[in-house]
Amino acid sequence: MKRSLQKGFTLIELMIVVAIIGILAAVALPAYQDYISKSRFAEVLSISAGYQSAVAVCAQENAGVLTSCDHGTSGIPAAPTATVALTSLTVADGVVTANGTAAAGGYTSIMTPTVNTGSITWAQTGTCLDKGFCKRQ
Numbered sequence: 506m507k508r509s510l511q512k513g514f515t516l517i518e519l520m521i522v523v524a525i526i527g528i529l530a531a532v533a534l535p536a537y538q539d540y541i542s543k544s545r546f547a548e549v550l551s552i553s554a555g556y557q558s559a560v561a562v563c564a565q566e567n568a569g570v571l572t573s574c575d576h577g578t579s580g581i582p583a584a585p586t587a588t589v590a591l592t593s594l595t596v597a598d599g600v601v602t603a604n605g606t607a608a609a610g611g612y613t614s615i616m617t618p619t620v621n622t623g624s625i626t627w628a629q630t631g632t633c634l635d636k637g638f639c640k641r642q
Contacts, residue, residue: 571599
């Protein structure tokens with residue numbers, strides 16, 4: 506009797522490979538979705554950074570007084586329209602508040618300025634801090 510050589514994979518080997526791929530996908534998919542949300546929230550932070558610059562100019566022109574530094578006045582642009590990542594952005598007395606959409610995690614970033622002699626510092630607060638979508642500055 507001749508022995509035939511076995512070629513290919515057994516059913517058990519294929520089932521093990523499918524199980525490994527399933528486990529990897531179960532771990533990778535949530536991480537990828539978190540990555541996408543963080544990148545969308547980065548758009549929110551990027552938009553608010555432009556308003557922070559405008560508030561800094563407003564503070565410089567008004568001798569450090571921030572009460573007139575609101576969106577749509579004192580050289581600060583009007584509130585932007587909503588985007589895929591941004592639901593709203595407001596500037597009131599120099600405080601820049603940006604809200605992300607559900608696609609961006611639904612978090613809020615609040616940047617509060619403090620005027621020091623010749624400089625301005627920003628304090629980061631909001632719900633984005635708890636999840637690591639933004640960081641203290």
